[in-house]
Amino acid sequence: MVGEELAVMDASGLRAIGAGLAVGLTGIASGIAEKDIGSAAIGAMAENEALFGKGLILTVIPETIVIFGLVVALLIK
């Protein structure tokens, strides 16, 4: 019974789900990671505006996670 159901599932559909999960989950992960860094950067910038450049760079570093997710998604497709 289970085997029959699996057989009717389209392989490309499963790949699309995998790709979606890869991008979606890594997106959430980098969001969580950026939350604290972002608010810390804002805190530092409020006192010293010169830190804007550094703060911005540090804040977007977790973006790499979602980029990896995107790469994996492209590879799967």
Added chain:
Amino acid sequence: MRLLQKFRNIGKSSQYKGSSNYAYLATRVRAMKSKLVPKETYPRLMNMGISEITRLIEETEYKQDIDKLARTYSGVDLIEHGLNRNLAETFTKLIKISEGEPNYLIIEYLKNYDIWNIKTILRGKYYNASQNEIKEDLVSAGQLSYTFLSELAGKESYSEVISALEGTEYYPILIGYDETNLSDIENNLDKMYYNGLFNVIGESKSKDRKLFAKFIRTEIDIKNINTLFRLKKAGVKQDEIVDLIIDGGLELSTNSIQGLLPLSYDDFIQALNKYSFWDSISDAVGSDTDSLINVETQLKKHSLKSASSFSHVYPLSIVPIMDYIISKRNEVNNLRIIARGKAANLSDEIIMNQLVI
């Protein structure tokens, strides 16, 4: 996440709970700490006159305060008022930028300024000081505003001051004041402050409260040791000391203090060498030392140092904020010592000894 927290807090007293954005607060406070006057500036300040000191601190964080007050005051009074105003503004800012639990803890901690101000006003009235003289020592860093406090300072008698404070938590203690028991009232106010802090610590077992508790209890240790040193040196009797000791120290529990009380001054110093602050004060103490200034400076240094290293251990917690509060207070104290010392023509050596750098 915030939604989850809200659900979790349903049913609990949520008056001072809620989100506490430590990443923001701790980093901002650290940035503020980096703007404190650096160590190297103090020797330079020692070589300056009052007006040069005013100009130098005008180039730092005190600019706004000095500019604003320059019309009303001049010379060393300007520095004094500027420093007090800046301290009050900075601590009020801490309350403004924090939320949730740290906000509540900071407010409780800063209540000692309210108590300080009430004491100052009562003492001022006791010695018939003028409104301006009293205003010189007011630091409105607590919950009572500067305008309200200067109104209090302008009142004719102590009874008017006390009735104006009706409705505050200090009123029940103040009502017992009859112009003869000022020191008792002051002691009671202090005890009330620490009781309040211990209530705060006792009601929740969160990590923050534990760290806060450790911080407060170390502070109590240092206070008690200071009191013991002074009273032992002056040869005050054992039972008179007991009343002045604050309960709840971290290393020096009530029991170990009871053990220290009957000792002579020399034995007392010997008995201290098992505590963590001994290394900092060992050079400064001795039965032959006439003054306790060195010991007290070293103890202050010890508490500053331990607070700052403690804040590196717990970077995202209440500790960096407490560290900032005591560092800022220390900076203002140092600048005031230099300014007042210069105005009184004290020698550089005496001023240097008093500084905690």
